[in-house]
Amino acid sequence: MEGLFYPESVAVLGASTKPGKIGYALFKNLVEGGFRGRVYPVNVKGGAIDGRRVYRSLSELPEVPDLLIVAIPARAVPGALEEAGRLGIRRAIVISAGFSEVGEEGRRLEEELVRVARRHNILLVGPNCLGIYNSENKLCSIFNPMDRQRFPGPGSIALLSQSGALGAAMLDWMADMGLGMSKFVSYGNAALLEERHFVEYLAQDPKTRVIALYIEGVKDGKAFMETARKVAARKPILVIKAGRSSEGAAAASSHTGSMAGSFEVYEGAFRQSGILYTRSLREFFVMAKALSMLEPPSGPRVGIVTNGGGMGVLTTDAVIEGGLEIARFSEGTVEEFERLVRAGKLPEHGAYNNPVDILGDARPETYEEAMRVVLSDPGVDMVVLIVIAVAPTLRPDLPQRLSHLVGKKPVVGIIPGSDFAKSMARGLEDMGIPVYETPEEAVVALRALYDYGRIRKKLSSGTGP
Amino acid sequence: MEGLFYPESVAVLGASTKPGKIGYALFKNLVEGGFRGRVYPVNVKGGAIDGRRVYRSLSELPEVPDLLIVAIPARAVPGALEEAGRLGIRRAIVISAGFSEVGEEGRRLEEELVRVARRHNILLVGPNCLGIYNSENKLCSIFNPMDRQRFPGPGSIALLSQSGALGAAMLDWMADMGLGMSKFVSYGNAALLEERHFVEYLAQDPKTRVIALYIEGVKDGKAFMETARKVAARKPILVIKAGRSSEGAAAASSHTGSMAGSFEVYEGAFRQSGILYTRSLREFFVMAKALSMLEPPSGPRVGIVTNGGGMGVLTTDAVIEGGLEIARFSEGTVEEFERLVRAGKLPEHGAYNNPVDILGDARPETYEEAMRVVLSDPGVDMVVLIVIAVAPTLRPDLPQRLSHLVGKKPVVGIIPGSDFAKSMARGLEDMGIPVYETPEEAVVALRALYDYGRIRKKLSSGTGP
Known part of the structure; x- marks a missing residue:
């Protein structure tokens, strides 16, 4: 192989x-x-x-x-x-x-x-x-003209696609979104090598950290699920399945000849095999990005740091509606915030419950203080970092300022906007913080990490997901 | 005013x-x-x-x-x-x-x-x-530095934001997404002029086609809903409300002092007043774009034309899961497709049930034939046009080819990808076809149009939404 x-x-x-x-x-x-x-x-x-x-x-x-x-x-x-x-x-x-x-x-x-x-x-x-694309050695059997088909740079997302055209479009879109890829396979009719053979190969591929699949149906469901269950204990498997509705299933049958079968059956099998899945093509990539960059959190409790109150409120709602929890800060954290406000290092009129709102004139130093305190709270399992990038007091060195804090707990960013916002987002992503444009996407990312943490724990302990 | x-x-x-x-x-x-x-x-x-x-x-x-x-x-x-x-x-x-x-x-x-x-x-x-931005005369009271704050070009979306920082970030993001704006108001504490006063003004503003609001709470709920009900009979009102969860409501209260109140109460009031609402910041703009560009369809039946089978299947699922219907083609349509296949104008191995799959080597002429047939089917209320732009046989003149077909029924596009895909999308948007990157977003757009059509009908006939 x-x-x-x-x-x-x-x-x-x-x-x-x-x-x-x-x-x-x-x-x-x-x-x-x-x-x-x-x-x-x-x-x-x-x-x-x-x-x-x-x-x-x-x-x-x-x-x-x-x-x-x-x-x-x-x-x-x-x-x-x-x-x-x-x-x-x-x-x-x-x-x-x-x-x-x-x-x-x-x-x-x-x-x-x-x-x-x-x-x-x-x-x-x-x-x-369409065959194979390998970002490492640039092996490529895709025949779309290079003036329109872009390929993702090196990274740790492997993508398997039952649909060739959709697969190629996903590559092009991933390149545009700045998502890195290890390997891509469009396996077409799967006459001999099936999805599960590639999943098995990618499980031991050191370049691959998450295995993402677009499928309409699988050739051998039982064998696929068995493979998935083994692999998911080591690496996350993420699936978007088309042909969920009976109308979609009919369309799938004329497209790839897949007998899509009842989606409830698929859903049950995915759950039993420890497969993460989504119905949304955007969420598919939101999840893949997080899973390719971060380790799972140790629990469901989210801390939020923002320089924009409104985005903090929206994110709070998204956390709750996404089935995660808003962390309650410890007494030590509350006291530390009070001390920093007295010392003039955090703004007097900021909010220091969770979400922490350091206000529109926050500087990189303000973020650094707030992030340090929130990340060290023992009741915080992961953090959402919100940056309203248009604010006058922000400087491009924000990512560097935070770099020494990153790595222990999962952090994801929310930064919607244009050029300056995007350059800020790139800076954070280079440090290992996946950045999204909306609260709901950041929460989908955290939720996928949390879910995968539970899947891996259960599959490793042998009690099933 | x-x-x-x-x-x-x-x-x-x-x-x-x-x-x-x-x-x-x-x-x-x-x-x-x-x-x-x-x-x-x-x-x-x-x-x-x-x-x-x-x-x-x-x-x-x-x-x-x-x-x-x-x-x-x-x-x-x-x-x-x-x-x-x-x-x-x-x-x-x-x-x-x-x-x-x-x-x-x-x-x-x-x-x-x-x-x-x-x-x-x-x-x-x-x-x-932050006050006001008017894209027509460039009146602007926003103080963010121009090296980071971009403003949307002229268009017909009016945006009201209770949060200044979020509002500015939304402007910057709208500019990046190519969404056009009529007017923006960040009204802050609303000490005198409240959201409803601006809604009333925008209702008669000829430049505004959709009124979109970010709110945490409204000053005078009853008065706001009465205004909304009057206005919604003429123009769509779209709301994203933060502070839906009790945790979010607590955060909102410390942000804008809003007594967010139970979201169920808000939801009920929105429905009664004919307000479209969403919990997702991305959907907020997905809906605003469609509502600013298209008139509502006359029914819930969707036709789909694609050059990529997989995207067709995903879209079919999204249509069903979004509460719309996959149109059943009339006998005339079926016969017309058969005739075109015999004449060599549509590919032999394409699929001509709905979704219509004209395959990966479709040319602009192929799209033109398929779109003409689907749009003229009396059982089709609106159409999703899917373009896998990386396909070798596509040419940049696809938008022009379709221009004579557009305008009678709502058409939205799905085109994920990088540069070539984006230029194709821009070409279609210039013709009045809003383009999205994913099936679920295209369906959210169509659903908003469909919902608004029903709201307008009921509010105009005086029977309530």
């Missing part, structure tokens, strides 16, 4: 010399995207792409490639894979569509493909997929 | 010659922000700001200004307002803090302020507020 994600040599069967063709973009994206391994274009027509010789057949290649990417018409794929197998190729990503997703004839073709793969012990991804 | 938003002359009392001071930024923002009226800085110390003479008192001014903006210490404000009243000034925004929000002494000061204002018939905004 390692060789699927870290091949040293890749052949692209169906590489095209014609710009605009999928086989052209596929080859270009691999070479120009920064992949450092050896890449061989293969096409019966021969010729050259940007001065590189195109091999007329796999047998002409100077070596047996670690990975074969296939983008030729479906009917020719089984034969090509047969040849690849004979040559000793053991890994293939079949991009080509026209298999079980298009009806009976395609289904027979897919069965033939699987027989060939099994006969030659070929690890097969697809068919009808 | 018109003169509050459209003054021809403004005096800034407390204008400062010192960069970094609030009174300096206030004056600079007004002059450099593009306000074309006459602006007079006033400060007992005299001097000059950027070569402009600073008047030592209001009585020195060459004319009686239409509007006075006050940013001097609280204890001096009632006296200053007394002088202003004697001079014939009839409108004032008091930015200064230190009134009822800081305790008993401040409360007495505020009562005095109100007495002065009433005696001289002065329309008073504040105190303890």
Whole structure:
């Protein structure tokens, strides 16, 4: 499996010399995207792409490639894979569509493909997929043009998507949101390698901290849930499942052929297997970001520090409505706040119950004092840091000011706004504080961390989630 | 009231010659922000700001200004307002803090302020507020530095915020999201002019299409709800209320002194008055955008057109879970789709039930055919247009291709992604199609339109919502 994600040599069967063709973009994206391994274009027509010789057949290649990417018409794929197998190729990503997703004839073709793969012990991804993106070595089998398709930078979110188009859009969106990724797999029809095989691989991948999946249905539900239960004790698994309503299930069946089944059954299975799940695509990424950056809190009690009272109130509501608790400060904390107000280090008219409101003219030093006190309260399990960035007294050094306080308890930020707000948010994220634009998203993030902490504890102790 | 938003002359009392001071930024923002009226800085110390003479008192001014903006210490404000009243000034925004929000002494000061204002018939905004931003004439009493505070461009969303800091952050965020605004009011302690007075003004403001409010509590609940009920028959009123939980209510009471009261009572009152409300800050803007751009649909039935199956399935689920319906296509529509597939204008393996999936290699012409058919189905009340923008066959002319189809029924878009996706989204928004990044947000938008349609119908027919 390692060789699927870290091949040293890749052949692209169906590489095209014609710009605009999928086989052209596929080859270009691999070479120009920064992949450092050896890449061989293969096409019966021969010729050259940007001065590189195109091999007329796999047998002409100077070596047996670690990975074969296939983008030729479906009917020719089984034969090509047969040849690849004979040559000793053991890994293939079949991009080509026209298999079980298009009806009976395609289904027979897919069965033939699987027989060939099994006969030659070929690890097969697809068919009808976008394949793999690995942010570490820039292995990329995605054929969308680079002028519109962006890829996330290195990070610890792994993404598996049953839908290729949605998967590609999610990559592009993640890049825009600044979310870092370890590996991406669009596995298409999952004729041989299924979601659970990738989950198992990612569980032991040191670059991956959270495994996020978009699914409509799984091939083998029981096996998937068993795998998930094992993996979730070590790494969070996060799922967004489509086809929850009967109307959605009908649409899913015509899309991926998934028998979506009752969502209640899925929900129960997710819960039993320790899988975190959401119905919202935005929450999916809100949760993935938090889980990729932070460890779970030791309890449900939230402390809030803000320079804007209104956002503090909204966040308080969101905490309660999200099933978490507003921490009650200890006597020591109350006294420390009183002392700091007397010393002129915190504003007289601020609020020092939870939420702590250090007012609109708070400076980075004010934040530092308030955050220090709140983080050291034994009754606070995690903290929301709210920054109304347009306030005149804030300075860009706020993140540095807080850096020595971060790391012991989970902290998430709320900073809505434009350029200055975004640069402040980036500064905090570089320090390991995930930042969101709204109270409800910050709370969804904290709740996911809290839930995962409980899941991991229960799965590790063997009592089930 | 018109003169509050459209003054021809403004005096800034407390204008400062010192960069970094609030009174300096206030004056600079007004002059450099593009306000074309006459602006007079006033400060007992005299001097000059950027070569402009600073008047030592209001009585020195060459004319009686239409509007006075006050940013001097609280204890001096009632006296200053007394002088202003004697001079014939009839409108004032008091930015200064230190009134009822800081305790008993401040409360007495505020009562005095109100007495002065009433005696001289002065329309008073504040105190303890940011005041007004008018995108049309660039009147601006917000003192945040321009290097961090952005303002939304012209548009039809009016925003009222009980919280100044949150209000400013919302302006900055709206600018970043590309949401257009008519007018903004941060009314602070609402000592004289309350939220309902602004709602009444905005109801007849031709630039305003939706009135959005952030509130923790309202001064006079009964009067507010009566006003809302009258206004909602003509324009949508959208509320996000903080202090819903008892913990949040306690925080609100220390923030704005609002007696938040039971949220159930508020919810009931909102419903009776025809007010749309949400608990989510993101949904607040999702709804505001749709309500500012589209008319309500005539029913709950949604059509979906997509080039990505997965996003189509997620959207189908969101429609059902959002309380709307997936439209069933008429026989005529089914036949028309069959004809177009036979004619090669729509792909053979596409899906032509609702959602309509025109597949990953759809071109703008394909979208045009599918959208035309779906929009003309009599059983479709509104449409979700999904664009996976990274697909190779899409071209930037998609918006133009669809322009002749838009306007009869509400259409919202879903386009997540980075630069190319965003430019596509902007193109559609310029045509009047609000675009979102996720299915759930598109559905929240449609649901708000649908709900408002029912509210308007019932309030207009006099049967109550």
